[in-house]
Amino acid sequence: MIRRRVARGATGVAVLLIAAELAGRTGLVDTSLLPLMSTVLARAAELVADPAFLADVWGTLIVWAAGLLIAVVIAVPLGTLLGSLPRAETATRPLVEFLRPIPSVALLPLITLLIPDDSAIKMTAVVYAAAWPLLVNTMYGLRDVDPIAKETMRSFGFGRLAVLARVSLPSAAPFVLTGVRLATAVGLIVAVSAELITGGTAGVGAFMIRAGAGFRTDLVLAATLWAGVLGLVANALLLELQRRAFRWHAATSGELS
Amino acid sequence: MLDVVNLRHTYGQGPSAHHALGGIDLKVAEGELVSVVGPSGCGKSTLLRSIAGLIEPTDGHIRIRDGHVTGTPGDLAVVFQDYSRSLFPWMTVGENVALPLRRRGMGRAARRAAAAEALAEVGLPGAEAKYPWELSGGMQQRVAIARALAYRPTLLLMDEPFGSVDAQTREDLEDLVLKVRELHRMTILLITHDIDESVYVGDRVVVLTKSPARVAGELSVDLPFPRDQIATRELPAFVHLRAEVGRLVRAKEPLPPFHASQQA
């Protein structure tokens, strides 16, 4: 069963690669616009050994990871606070509802004026974008805690903080991690967007802009491939983490099967 | 009408395989109502799903009107055991009942009228605008029955159709099935775990063994028509048949007839 899936998947990928190659070779698509698949793959392989490109990837990774970390440090405690105080939650909800849809990309021109440092600009945008899913999911997770479990703890004489630490936070944890996953995806999108817009010197996006300006679509596509690999790895890591940390949750919600 | 020959079905493969049907032979004549009883988990639903063409049996043949069942035969309706999941929650009760009637080439108004009539017959007049999840389990079950009856199939398969209704409604529905069969010349295969019911509605009762299911025995029910909930159940013949079916279900040797009449 699994072997058949792998075989089919490999076939699908192979067919796409060959079709793309043939489309170029037969002149169906203009190779000056879209280079041959083999060229792109060769470039992608070369890029691994290209220190300039690796530095760009590293730059993106740093912005992305640091932005996420800062967002977690800010948004999760705030979400915990708001989520465990129902009044505060109702009061801040409209504010959250208004601030959340402002695309952080739209803040970039403003941030650029405010902050001189290139990577600080990008990081700020990533923090803004990543904070919302974290905040909202944390709040949601804390609101969703089974009241019976909380009351049981209270009836044994545990205080508010003990209930928070032993019941509320553990049961909200899966939601927080869902927030982290969403934030990771959005963070990468915003990091690359920021690199495209600010025209900075470092980052995968900046690499692509330079390559695109020189009409080197082979390099652009090769870098795109690596950006996809980056996204794949990040998502796989987080899924694995989620699975390990919350076996019980996945088992009860049937998400694993 | 329906001819099942040496039907076998195995779920899964290897060590975890489960032999659900162990060679079932069953004939149902045109217009006949056959009750099937058997212990829980023996494979009754599996038998019904095979006849409906929803699973491909591992071995054996199913013929309906001399045609081999490969896909789902036309002109067939099923009342599933899991009735609540077989109703569509995004449609109202009326739409659920009327939906299959599109295939009958009926116009919108005719479909509506037929649905309303079928719902009234099962004791749910005026429930068309409700949603299935607004009804109790027993009411949902009656909607599933109404849907099958409104369709007027030539072959009707029912899988424990009266499982979650109260005793009074259950008797009404049993009588309804008998009436509809009479009126529209349907052939019906009815699965039940209620021995009384199998005798009361059936022309014939087929008893299955524990899994892998085989036919443990068959009994012809020659009770007079029209059947009556009180009078029929009082008849010594009814009591005797009920005991016989019970014995087959419990896989005991059937006792000689005089024994039973002595007890009665």
Next chain:
Amino acid sequence: MSAATTLPPAEVTKRRARGGRLSALVTRVWLIPVVVAAWEIGTRQAASAYFPPPSQIVARAYELWFSGPAAHLFLTDDALGDFLPSLARLFGGWAVACVLGIGLGVALGRSRALAGYIDPLVEFGRAIPPPALVPLFIVIFKLGTEMQVATIVYGVIWPILINSIDGARYVDRLHMDTAEVFGMGRAQRLFRIILPAAGPKIFAGLRLSVALAVILMVLSELVGSTDGIGYQLSYTQMNFDLAGMWSVIVLLGVLGLVLNASFLAVERRVLSWHRRARQTT
């Protein structure tokens, strides 16, 4: 003597309900005016060029967009010239992504074999951050609407596709069996069983995609455009018109809010069965 004692009982309860609703509204939104006021005072005190007070932002927004002739619903030429192209791209790209995403998603969800061939490509495609394709689209389509729509479609399609696959794949077996037994045709199964059953999932994907569409619209217009809201943003930045820039930011927040709210309203209508069915069980 309060007037309420002489009112008929029905009127009293009505008034109470209205008062209750009003106070509920107040408890929900009181923070907004407080924050706006604090912001106004704070920015006036700080007098920073980068942080104009809200009153100034509103005045600038009015001047920019809403001081037009009544015949144009008071919208200025600038407003029409910026909003319309942006919204057209947004909805156009989103609509294309919906049709492609739902169509392909249902096909992949219903066919195990097809899904087997395509799954790795889908996984890879959605892992590429959509902005990473902007440089490629610029080369292929040049700067302009095509490139912008392509960016939006590519970025928005994934949540729709993934959720449609998921929804179509896990349609209750018994629903499909029932459809089969009653002899429903392919089209009927698709429109009456599969799509409604997958509806809640599909809508979840659509909701995610609306927010993404706004982001990508702005991005693609910032990168290269001669009109649109994103262009307005970079124009105000270049002219150091900070009040104008803040106006655009607020406008985008409002746009996101309105889109989300109207989307939720549609979802509530279309999926009312789902919401209510879940409440009863």
